[in-house]
Every structure is written in C-alpha cells, then in structure tokens.
Amino acid sequence: MTYSKLPKIVQFILPVAGLVALDQASKYAVAGAMPVNTGVTVVSGFFDVVYVRNTGGAFSLFAGAGHPWTVYGLAAISIAVVLAIAYAFTKTARKDNWTRLSYICVAGGAVGNLIDRIRFGEVTDFLDFHAGNLHWPAFNVADVAISTGAAMLLISLIRKK
Numbered sequence: 583m584t585y586s587k588l589p590k591i592v593q594f595i596l597p598v599a600g601l602v603a604l605d606q607a608s609k610y611a612v613a614g615a616m617p618v619n620t621g622v623t624v625v626s627g628f629f630d631v632v633y634v635r636n637t638g639g640a641f642s643l644f645a646g647a648g649h650p651w652t653v654y655g656l657a658a659i660s661i662a663v664v665l666a667i668a669y670a671f672t673k674t675a676r677k678d679n680w681t682r683l684s685y686i687c688v689a690g691g692a693v694g695n696l697i698d699r700i701r702f703g704e705v706t707d708f709l710d711f712h713a714g715n716l717h718w719p720a721f722n723v724a725d726v727a728i729s730t731g732a733a734m735l736l737i738s739l740i741r742k743k
Contacts, residue, residue, distance in 0.1 A: 686731070
C-alpha cells in the first residue's frame with residue numbers, strides 16, 4: 583500500500599512521529615553532550631548551542647512562574663491543539679499538501695515539547711541566536727516546526743482568500 587492510499591489519520595501520525603523523533607533525539611544529544619546552563623559557540627557573535635531548560639511556553643512566556651498550573655495548563659493546551667489539528671487534517675483535501683504539511687509541523691512540534699513538559703516539567707532548548715545586543719530566546723527543533731507550520735498555515739489561509 584502506498585502512502586497516499588493510507589487512511590488520512592495514518593498519513594498524519596507517521597510524519598508527526600518522525601518530527602517528534604527528530605526533536606527528541608536532538609534534545610537528548612544536547613543533554614548528553616553538556617551540563618545544563620552551558621553552551622558552545624558555533625559562529626562567534628551569532629550562534630551558540632546551549633543547554634537550557636524552559637519552564638514556560640513559547641519564547642519563555644510564563645517561565646519561572648513557579649505555579650503547577652503552568653505545566654498542566656500548557657500541557658492541556660498542547661493536547662487540545664494537537665487533537666484539533668488532527669481533526670482538521672482529516673478534513674483537509676488530500677491534494678492540499680501545503681496545508682496538510684503545516685498541520686503536521688505544528689502538531690509534531692507541539693507533541694515534541696509536550697513530551698518534555700510531561701517528563702520533566704520543562705522543555706529543553708538549545709538553539710541560541712544573537713547579534714550584538716540583540717538576542718533571541720533559545721529554542722529547539724519543536725519550536726522551529728511549530729513556527730514554520732504556523733507561518734505555512736497563515737500563507738495557506740491568505741492564499742485561499
């Protein structure tokens with residue numbers, strides 16, 4: 583049976599699982615290579631690989647809040663988003679690959695970070711970009727997938743109008 587003949591939900595689950603595996607493998611590699619709150623310079627003045635733990639949401643929103651509801655609330659939101667996206671994916675036309683890929687990216691990233699949140703109560707971040715005094719909060723592969731998928735979904739919605 584070819585991929586295109588698989589049930590839509592399987593066409594969703596397989597690539598999402600691949601993204602989750604890539605995210606978790608990269609976090610595992612970083613955590614195994616260096617102590618927490620340390621890093622190595624890759625491109626001086628621009629890019630470092632760091633090992634930090636984020637107790638908050640995207641871009642460290644709510645980080646350090648110290649409330650248990652943060653972990654449970656963010657986990658619940660992630661689960662609801664993934665279920666809604668899975669449903670939307672099954673309702674999207676098979677030929678609308680752009681929208682389907684955007685759903686896969688967002689869901690894969692959400693599940694990757696959800697696993698960290700459930701296992702550790704926080705998310706591993708390690709990609710650290712900066713230029714001069716400008717500094718972007720550290721992020722991970724799951725965050726890249728979520729951001730890319732959200733941008734693709736926005737483009738898809740604009741294109742349809």
